[in-house]
Amino acid sequence: xxxxxxxxxxxxxxxxxxxxxxxxxxxxxxxxxxxxxxxxxxxxxxxxxxxxxxxxxxxxxxxxxxxxxxxxxxxxxxxxxxxxxxxxxxxxxxxxxxxxxxxxxxxxxxxxxxxxxxxxxxxxxxxxxxxxxxxxxxxxxxxxxxxxxxxxxxxxxxxxxxxxxxxxxxxxxxxxxxxxxxxxxxxxxxxxxxxxxxxxxxxxxxxxxxxxxxxxxxxxxxxxxxxxxxxxxxxxxxxxxxxxxxxxxxxxxxxxxxxxxxxxxxxxxxxx
Numbered sequence: 159x160x161x162x163x164x165x166x167x168x169x170x171x172x173x174x175x176x177x178x179x180x181x182x183x184x185x186x187x188x189x190x191x192x193x194x195x196x197x198x199x200x201x202x203x204x205x206x207x208x209x210x211x212x213x214x215x216x217x218x219x220x221x222x223x224x225x226x227x228x229x230x231x232x233x234x235x236x237x238x239x240x241x242x243x244x245x246x247x248x249x250x251x252x253x254x255x256x257x258x259x260x261x262x263x264x265x266x267x268x269x270x271x272x273x274x275x276x277x278x279x280x281x282x283x284x285x286x287x288x289x290x291x292x293x294x295x296x297x298x299x300x301x302x303x304x305x306x307x308x309x310x311x312x313x314x315x316x317x318x319x320x321x322x323x324x325x326x327x328x329x330x331x332x333x334x335x336x337x338x339x340x341x342x343x344x345x346x347x348x349x350x351x352x353x354x355x356x357x358x359x360x361x362x363x364x365x366x367x368x369x370x371x372x373x374x375x376x377x378x379x380x381x382x383x384x385x386x387x388x389x390x391x392x393x394x395x396x397x398x399x400x401x402x403x404x405x406x407x408x409x410x411x412x413x414x415x416x417x418x419x420x421x422x423x424x425x426x427x428x429x430x
Contacts, residue, residue, distance in 0.1 A: 162267035162297060163274055165190055165330045171293070172275055174364060175284065181360035183250055184208065185289050187296040187334040188365070195368075196331040197321060197429050199403075202367035203313075204358070206377045206409070207338040207348050208291050210245055212238040212258055241343075247351060249288060249340040259286045265301035268294045292336060300329060313373075313410040320425060335361050337377055350380050362402070369428045370402060374409035381406070393417075395424035403428035 170188040178185060192200060238244070244252050272290055276283030284290035298304040299311070314325050321328060339357045342348055362370070372378060378388075381397075386404070388394040397404040405424045408415050416422070 162271045162300070165300065165326055166271055166293075167192055168271070168275055168278065172278060175275070177360075177364055178289070181364075182335070182357035183253075183289055183339040184292045184336060185284060186361060186365065187292055187329075189330040189332050191331045192333050192365075194331070196328075199368040199429055200366065201332045202361070202365050202370045203332055203334045204361075204370060204372045204377070205309075205334070205336040206374050207342040208295075208336055209344040210238075210241065210258075210341040211344040213241050213343070245341045245343045247340050253288045256288050259288060259291075263304075264294045265297045265304050267301055268297035271297060288341075292334065296329065296334060300326065309373075309410040312415060316410075316416060316421070320422060333365050333367065337372075337380070348376050348380075350377075355380075355384050368402060370404045371425075372404060372406045374407075374412075376409075378406035393420055395420060396427050 167188045167190045170192065171185060174186050174188065195201075238258060240252055240256075244256075268290075269285060271293060272283060272285035276285065284293070295307060295310070299307050299314075314328060317323075317328050318325055323331075337358055338348060338350055338354050340351065372381065381404075382388065386397055386399060388406070389396045389398070395405055395407070397406065405421075405428050407421050407424070408417060
């Protein structure tokens with residue numbers, strides 16, 4: 159893997175940290191060549207949510223002492239006392255002292271990038287803080303030593319084929335954010351808040367993309383509630399809002415993500 163500071167745009171990420179205080183919570187991934195554009199367009203990719211699976215309810219029988227995660231009655235070493243509060247709209251509260259940000263295995267490149275950002279900034283840094291989750295997940299994906307994120311892999315494989323580029327070059331050329339600004343309980347769907355849309359607008363204002371790919375029907379429906387009007391062409395994939403081309407794809411976790419060529423056609427429209 160290339161050195162992470164050759165893939166990430168440290169200066170723009172630092173600016174995002176500075177601008178994030180009263181707008182969005184999760185610091186966006188911004189590629190080194192984002193402003194140089196991809197196929198002539200600045201591309202922002204928007205996922206739905208970050209998920210947490212550290213429920214404080216043990217999934218094993220209370221007397222299962224053979225389990226390596228067993229702790230005591232109705233308790234689990236994988237659990238978190240703050241799970242319900244954190245995943246019900248209060249993630250910001252736990253930004254600096256989430257115990258799992260220190261226990262989870264992040265790629266060495268995540269630590270390298272966060273440290274480099276901190277060395278060049280006048281803030282307290284983002285290493286092991288919840289607001290650096292997006293960056294951490296992308297760093298993990300780009301590191302072959304880490305387990306692949308299936309959604310990121312499937313999306314990246316498709317885009318590398320479409321744009322005829324390598325994985326590192328693709329991530330070097332785009333920005334990536336998640337819409338929800340709070341963790342969601344894993345595998346329970348998404349619960350968007352009114353403030354998430356305000357954060358979404360702040361991402362758009364800061365990053366100034368020309369094409370935005372939005373993942374999934376749930377997020378597409380959320381944007382329709384906010385007044386986005388889908389076009390009638392190509393099965394409603396394409397929107398245009400304030401001269402920005404939006405493409406609402408199926409979520410990459412869906413088996414028919416490419417939708418029999420309709421996603422490619424939607425990108426053809428967005429990229430002229």
